[in-house]
Amino acid sequence: MANKTKKEPSREKKTDEKTIFVGNKPPVSYVLAILTEFNSGSNEVVIKARGRAITTAVDTAEITRNRFVTDAKVNDIKIGTDSINGENGRTINVSFIEIYLTTK
């Protein structure tokens, strides 16, 4: 689950993909953030979520694609496990998802 993309390396400047972190708010809040990102010139947005918010991330991507940016495509989806330091020094494993949405 390396974060390196398979595309040609961008020379010096960062790629213009922007990450939207999805949490406990309703999906529409994040849809709005994605629309803002696309409207400001980005052509790739990464939707990230952990744990229970994974469902919200998928909802967010689907609502964006079906209702607002109909030419947006799901370019890639990654899943993985993050280790978080919990109480009493225990490590908690939590799943995450990354959804790569692109427009042309």
Place this chain on the structure above:
Amino acid sequence: MANKTKKEPSREKKTDEKTIFVGNKPPVSYVLAILTEFNSGSNEVVIKARGRAITTAVDTAEITRNRFVTDAKVNDIKIGTDSINGENGRTINVSFIEIYLTTK
């Protein structure tokens, strides 16, 4: 979100991919179903879930991969929207996920 795989078409007989539908039980229940499937000779398992169970599906895939079948790989992940007939004849849109796990 067509269900056709890009692999070479199987001649006459169905591909041996088996689908595990994930619901409200804890992830370990579905991990067990996947292990049974792999042990009976399948080399591809599809984990499907809708709505809130999407998180459980990701957890199931991750637990299987990290703890039990370490050579299993996530071959593909698809997301999409299902329309369900709800009460009063209204249609409800619900997101789904399909995770394709393969072993060699």
